[in-house]
Amino acid sequence: MVKLRDIAQQTGYSISTVSKALSGKGRMSDETRNNILSVAKSLGYTPDFYAKSMASKTKTFVLGLIVPDITNPFFAYLTRGVERACGEACLLVLMDSFRSLHREEQLIRAARFYGVNGIVVGNSRVNDELIDEISKYVPVVIFDKECKCDNVVSIVVDNYYGAYLATKHLVENGCKHIIHFGGTQELYVSLQRAQGYEAAIKESGLKSHIVRVGYAFDDGYKAAKKLLNERNQFDGAFCMNDLVALGVMKALKEEGRKVPEDAAIVGFDDDKQLCEVTVPSLSSVRQPVEMMGETAGKMLLELINGQSNTKKVIFSPSLVVRDSSARR
Amino acid sequence: MVKLRDIAQQTGYSISTVSKALSGKGRMSDETRNNILSVAKSLGYTPDFYAKSMASKTKTFVLGLIVPDITNPFFAYLTRGVERACGEACLLVLMDSFRSLHREEQLIRAARFYGVNGIVVGNSRVNDELIDEISKYVPVVIFDKECKCDNVVSIVVDNYYGAYLATKHLVENGCKHIIHFGGTQELYVSLQRAQGYEAAIKESGLKSHIVRVGYAFDDGYKAAKKLLNERNQFDGAFCMNDLVALGVMKALKEEGRKVPEDAAIVGFDDDKQLCEVTVPSLSSVRQPVEMMGETAGKMLLELINGQSNTKKVIFSPSLVVRDSSARR
DNA sequence: TCTTCTTGCGCAAACGTTTTCTCAAAATTA
DNA sequence: TAATTTTGAGAAAACGTTTGCGCAAGAAGA
DSSP: OOOHHHHHHHHTTTTHHHHHHHHOSSSSHHHHHHHHHHHHHTOOOOOOOOHHHHSOOOEEEEEEEEOOOOOOOOHHHHHHHHHHHHTTTTEEEEETTTTTTTHHHHHHHHHHTTSEEEEEEESSSSSSHHHHHTTTTTTTEEEOOOOTTEEEEEEEEEHHHHHHHHHHHHHHTTTTSEEOOOSSSSSSHHHHHHHHHHHHHHHHTOOEEEEEOOOSSSHHHHHHHHHHHHTTTHHHHEESSSSHHHHHHHHHHHHTTOOTHHHHHHHHHHHHHHHSSSSOOOOEEEEOOHHHHHHHHHHHHHTTOOOOOOOOOOOEEEEEEEEGGGGO | OOOOHHHHHHOOHHHHHHHHHHTTTTTTOOHHHHHHHHHHHTTTTTOHHHHHHHSSOOEEEEEEESOOOTTSHHHHHHHHHHHHTTTEEEEEEEOTTOOOOHHHHHHHHHHHTOOSSSEEEOOOOOOHHHHHHTTTTTTTEEEESOOOTTEEEEEEEEEHHHHHHHHHHHTTOOSEEEEOOOOOSHHHHHHHHHHHHHHHHHHTTTOOEEEEOOHHHHHHHHHHHEEEEEEEESSSEEEESHHHHHHHHHHHHHTTTTTTTOEEEEEEEEEEEHHHTTTSEEEEOOOOOOHHHHHHHHHHHHHHTOOOOOOOOEEEEEEEEOOGGEEE
C-alpha cells in the first residue's frame, strides 16, 4: 500500500505538505500542489481509512449488524431501519450468517475483534452465554429475542398479541373451525403465536386445533393438503407466517375451496411484496420492522454513549385485513 | 469516550498492561486482570475501532456497497454475494440510498471521505462524471450498468438475451399475440429487454406490441386491465419484471382469462419468494445475482490490489419455466 | 533602507491502540 | 546459598494520518 511517505519521497516534499496538498487545506504554490497530485495519482495512492479517522477530529462510529439472511425481507427491513438510525454519524457493517449457527457465533466474536463500537444481533439462535460474554466488551442490542443478560437491550414484538388479534378477527368473521398452522417448538416466536391463538379461541368458546408445521411454503401446502384429503374441514386458518399461509391457500384452491368464501386465511409478518401480490391478497399481522430496526440502532447508540437505562422495548403488531379474510 | 489511559489512571497500572488485560494476551496475575476488567466495565470502556485497526498488524479492508433499496430482493441477493466475496478478509459497509438520487450522490462522495478501500455501486442512476471523479480516489465496481470510465469495472447481465429467451419460449409455446409490458426509457435495462423482445418477435414473423409501463405491481395490473377492457386480446405476455407480471396475471384472472391456458406469462428477475408462491407459479428469467455480487466483490478486491485487467463481466441469464407458461 | 506582511513549506505533536523488549522481583531448582 | 527460571508489569516504538505552529525568504510599504 502506497502512503503519504512514498509520495513525499518521490516528490521531495514533506509528509505534511503532501497531506495538505491532497486535502486541499494548506498554503502552497499551484506548482507544488499539482506536482504532488499527479505523483499521488500515478502511484495509485489511497488514504488509509483507519489512520485518517484516527488523526482527524471527527470520529465516525461503526455499528455491526448480524442477520441470519439478508434476502429475507424481514431482515432487509430491519437493516434499513438500523441504517436509518445510523444517519450520517455511523457506518453500518452488515454481516450475514447465512443461517449458520456456527458462522453466527464466529461473527459475534469477530465483531468484538474488529472493534466495532456496538452490534445489533437479529433473531439470534446463539445461547445467552456468548451474548453475555461479548456484551462485556461491546454493547449489544438483540432483536426479536428476549435476553436476560445485563447490558443487553432487547427489541421484541408482542407475538402473543398479534396472534390474538388475527384469531379474534377470524372469529368475528364468523369462522367456526379455525386451525392454527405453526407452533413448532424450535422458535420462541412460534410458541408465543400459538399461545395467542389459544387465548382467542378459548375466549370465543371454539375448539383449538393446532397443526405443527415448519415455516416454508411447502410446509403449509402439505399440511393443509393432508388435512383436506382426510376430510378435515376448516373455515379459518391462522398461519405462523405468510409463506405458510400461501401454501395453505394453494392447497385450498386445488381442492376446490374458495378463499375467503369457504375459508378465511390470515398470515403473519405482512411481507408486502408477498401479501399484496397474490390473488386473493393475503391478510396478515404486521410488525413495524423498519421502525423496530431504527429503534434498535438508536438504543445501541445510547448504549455506546452510556446513557441507556432501557432493558427491553416491546412493539405492538397490527392486523392488516386484505381479501383473504374479507367479511363474508 | 473512555480510553485505555483512563483505565490505567483509575487502576494505577500502565496503558500497556491494561491493553493486555483486555485482549487477554499478556502475562499478569488474575487479580490484576480482574481488577482492570471490572474497572473497564464500570467505566463503560469501548475500544476505538480506528486506533485498534491502525495499531494491529492485520489490516482489514473495508468495502462499501451502495444499493438503492435493500428491501428489494435483487439487491439483497447482490449484497449477499458481495458479502460472500468479503469472507473473513473484509468488512462490508452497507449504504442504502433509499432510492434517492441525491442521497446516492452523497453516499458515493462520503464513501471517499470515510476512506473505505473500494466501493460497489449497485444499479446506479448517478451520472458518469461523479463515478469518474470518485474512481480517481477509490476503486469502483459498478453493478448492472455500463460505465465508460477508466479504472471502473462493470458487472452486467445480458438483458437482451434474457428477453430474447423469454419471448422465444412464448413463441414456441404457440402464442400468436405476445405483448411486452415494459420498455420505459428511464432505465437502461428496460431498453435492452425491449430490444431482446423485438428481436425474438421479428424472428418469428409475429407482430411486436410494446406497452410502456413502470416497474410496480399496479403498473402491470392497470395496463393489462385497460388493454382487456378495450378488447385488446393477447395470448402471451413478457413482462419487464416479476411484479409487473403478477399485476398482469391478476388482471387476466379478473377478466376471466385462464393462465396459462388463455394467456401465458413470463416475468423477469426470478424472485423466488414471489414466483414459486403464486398460483399459478410464475415463469421468469433468472439472473445469477448472488454470483454476480460475489464477482463484483472479487473484482473490487483485485482492483484494490492493483491486479485487475478486466473492464467488464457479462453474465448470461437463463429461463425458469413454471406453470404460468406451461406448454398447452 | 528598514520595517512589516505574505508566501511556501517543514517540524513535531497528537490520535488510541498493539506489541516487542526489558527488567526487577519472586519462585524454583541445584 | 547460589544459580536459574518464571512471573508481573512497564517503557517505548510503531501504525499513517492531520494540523498548529514556526520560520526563512521574498514582496510590499514607509
